[in-house]
Amino acid sequence: MKRRLLALAADLALILYFVFALFPVAWMVILSLKPTNELFSTYFSFTPTLDSYRTVLGAGDDQGVPFLRFFVNSLVVSLGAVALSLVIGLPAAYAAARWRFRGSENLMFTLLSFRFAPELTVIIPLFVLYQQLGLFDTYVGMVWVLQLVTLPLIVWIMRSYFSDLSPELEQAALLDGYTRKQAFFKVALPLVKPGIAAVSLLAFIFAWNNFVFPLILTSSNAQTVTVGALSFLGGDRPKYNLTAAAALVSVIPPLLLALTIQRYLVRGLSFGAVKS
Amino acid sequence: MPGRAAPVLEADHGAASGTGAGKRAVRAVPAWRRSLRPYLLIAPALLLTGGILYPFGLGLYYTVFDFAASKPQPDLVGVENYRRIFTQPAFWDSARVTVAYAVGAAAVETVLGVAVALLLHRSSRVGRVLEKILILPLMIAPVIAAIMWKLMLQPSVGVINHLLEPFGLGGVQWTDTPTGALLSSIAVDVWVYTPFVAILALAGLRSLPASPFEAAAVDGAGWWFTFRRLTLPMLWPYVLVAVIFRFMDSLKVFDIIYALTEGGPGDSTMVLQIRAYLEAIRFQRYSFGISYMIVLWAVVYLVTMVLVRYLGRIQNRAAEVER
Numbered sequence: 001m002k003r004r005l006l007a008l009a010a011d012l013a014l015i016l017y018f019v020f021a022l023f024p025v026a027w028m029v030i031l032s033l034k035p036t037n038e039l040f041s042t043y044f045s046f047t048p049t050l051d052s053y054r055t056v057l058g059a060g061d062d063q064g065v066p067f068l069r070f071f072v073n074s075l076v077v078s079l080g081a082v083a084l085s086l087v088i089g090l091p092a093a094y095a096a097a098r099w100r101f102r103g104s105e106n107l108m109f110t111l112l113s114f115r116f117a118p119e120l121t122v123i124i125p126l127f128v129l130y131q132q133l134g135l136f137d138t139y140v141g142m143v144w145v146l147q148l149v150t151l152p153l154i155v156w157i158m159r160s161y162f163s164d165l166s167p168e169l170e171q172a173a174l175l176d177g178y179t180r181k182q183a184f185f186k187v188a189l190p191l192v193k194p195g196i197a198a199v200s201l202l203a204f205i206f207a208w209n210n211f212v213f214p215l216i217l218t219s220s221n222a223q224t225v226t227v228g229a230l231s232f233l234g235g236d237r238p239k240y241n242l243t244a245a246a247a248l249v250s251v252i253p254p255l256l257l258a259l260t261i262q263r264y265l266v267r268g269l270s271f272g273a274v275k276s
Numbered sequence: 277m278p279g280r281a282a283p284v285l286e287a288d289h290g291a292a293s294g295t296g297a298g299k300r301a302v303r304a305v306p307a308w309r310r311s312l313r314p315y316l317l318i319a320p321a322l323l324l325t326g327g328i329l330y331p332f333g334l335g336l337y338y339t340v341f342d343f344a345a346s347k348p349q350p351d352l353v354g355v356e357n358y359r360r361i362f363t364q365p366a367f368w369d370s371a372r373v374t375v376a377y378a379v380g381a382a383a384v385e386t387v388l389g390v391a392v393a394l395l396l397h398r399s400s401r402v403g404r405v406l407e408k409i410l411i412l413p414l415m416i417a418p419v420i421a422a423i424m425w426k427l428m429l430q431p432s433v434g435v436i437n438h439l440l441e442p443f444g445l446g447g448v449q450w451t452d453t454p455t456g457a458l459l460s461s462i463a464v465d466v467w468v469y470t471p472f473v474a475i476l477a478l479a480g481l482r483s484l485p486a487s488p489f490e491a492a493a494v495d496g497a498g499w500w501f502t503f504r505r506l507t508l509p510m511l512w513p514y515v516l517v518a519v520i521f522r523f524m525d526s527l528k529v530f531d532i533i534y535a536l537t538e539g540g541p542g543d544s545t546m547v548l549q550i551r552a553y554l555e556a557i558r559f560q561r562y563s564f565g566i567s568y569m570i571v572l573w574a575v576v577y578l579v580t581m582v583l584v585r586y587l588g589r590i591q592n593r594a595a596e597v598e599r
Contacts (some may be wrong), residue, residue: 007398007400010400013398013537014406015389015406017388017399018406018409021409021413021471022409022412023425024421024467025412025416027427027428027435032429045359087304087325088320088321089321092317092318092320092322098314117576118569119528119530120549120553120565120572121332121334121569121570121572121573122332123331124335124338124418124562124565125331125338128562137556142443146327147324148325151324152325155583180313180370203416208417209417209420210417211414211418211419211530211534212530216557226419226451226531229423230419230423233423238430240430243423244424247420247423250417250420251417251420252417252559254415255415256418258414262411268410276531
């Protein structure tokens with residue numbers, strides 16, 4: 001009897017936490033479906049409308065915030081950063097997993113240590129540099145700076161995936177006459193494919209969610225959703241329904257990805273933290 | 277053996293002598309080129325990431341001048357920027373707020389995250405269902421989370437006060453009072469990052485050896501005793517990793533505060549990164565703003581070093597105990 005009650009209390013406590021964790025998202029859905037004239041009146045009863053989404057994804061509000069464009073920008077720069085980081089990060093991760101060479105641990109730690117630096121330390125000089133180089137508010141500029149987020153993540157997590165792989169597999173391939181390059185591309189790489197998929201998605205989410213870099217290094221052409229969602233809060237009249245719709249639209253890609261690869265994400269997150 | 281490539285993968289060299297015949301002819305790669313290989317593979321990554329060292333160095337260089345939008349001809353001022361920071365009460369106020377925020381957020385996240393992990397570890401049917409969605413707040417950009425909470429915390433039209441009204445608590449000025457603003461921003465941090473602690477703690481719980489717990493159960497140990505004497509000490513290395521990450525990240529908090537309070541009201545949530553941002557970008561006192569950042573960077577670096585060293589000691593001790 002007492003055990004039963006305790007189990008019930010534990011479940012209740014869990015549910016309470018998850019209400020706290022899920023309520024904001026649910027509330028945004030409600031807010032985003034409210035028509036403007038009912039925003040401030042009743043709370044839970046109203047005639048739902050998709051107007052907010054139409055405004056946010058269409059021409060924008062009366063201030064003309066091109067949110068759809070920010071959305072596309074986010075896609076382009078996040079995908080770009082992940083692609084660049086994969087091309088460059090996979091060989092580095094492989095090298096770090098397979099060879100022990102002078103300074104390898106230091107080099108790896110240097111890579112990771114950039115995660116610890118406050119972004120603003122480098123961003124102000126970068127802002128000045130970008131102005132001079134013409135990279136300010138461009139896709140190239142954003143991709144270059146976002147890989148500071150994605151590259152260390154990919155290198156660190158892929159390194160542990162490569163380390164888990166027995167080197168004998170590649171040795172066998174080398175004995176069969178494969179070159180080192182072929183052994184990497186035809187043996188090692190296919191075996192860590194699940195890891196690559198998981199880490200790419202995780203890196204994509206990190207890049208997508210970044211706020212400081214686009215806030216300071218873009219203005220309109222390359223601005224992303226995280227900065228764009230704030231635009232609806234400005235102005236003299238609070239546009240809660242538009243803000244809610246913008247916030248929800250901007251979390252769709254990360255949430256969808258998270259739900260599809262939930263199990264791998266947990267592994268990735270704990271790798272990123274524990275194995276460093 | 278530092279300095280030399282590990283032997284495991286050097287079979288290509290050995291294979292060239294005999295067994296390679298009949299297959300593709302394998303050229304013997306000179307030793308110096310083989311030892312260069314890992315460096316070549318890692319070079320692009322270092323180059324790209326090392327690219328950050330240039331702006332960092334440039335930033336350091338800026339701090340010895342008085343670059344500002346108001347000064348067309350910057351003078352060399354040496355450590356003047358730093359001297360000004362440390363003699364400004366505003367800096368110490370910000371430092372206090374930053375530490376309060378980081379300690380508060382990391383502490384609540386740790387306790388709550390471990391509690392959630394323990395509850396999920398019991399693995400009831402409810403727990404199994406809920407565990408799958410544990411990760412969701414982590415996937416939402418912190419700035420978006422802050423926007424969501426800002427809408428909910430509006431004093432007159434926000435849903436939180438609306439829900440509190442029946443309890444006679446309506447009309448709370450959440451983000452408009454100094455204490456309220458700090459607590460609200462900590463609450464957003466807790467909302468976003470508690471799952472991170474919970475996930476790491478849960479992973480830790482699931483990797484603990486079963487035998488000590490079985491022995492304790494046989495001896496009739498109570499729940500509290502088992503938790504205090506077994507679970508917590510064995511779990512601590514895992515939890516500590518999460519604490520270190522959360523504490524360091526909270527010291528450099530920016531996006532949550534930027535979207536929720538922008539440092540206000542007054543200076544009550546003016547954490548160091550926000551003040552640096554305002555100084556450098558809004559007031560265009562570049563050198564001064566960067567100096568703030570360099571100071572914060574140094575603090576985070578030192579704190580990390582101390583914590584990581586402590587973590588290393590704890591992990592060594594844990595490894596010894598398990599042996």
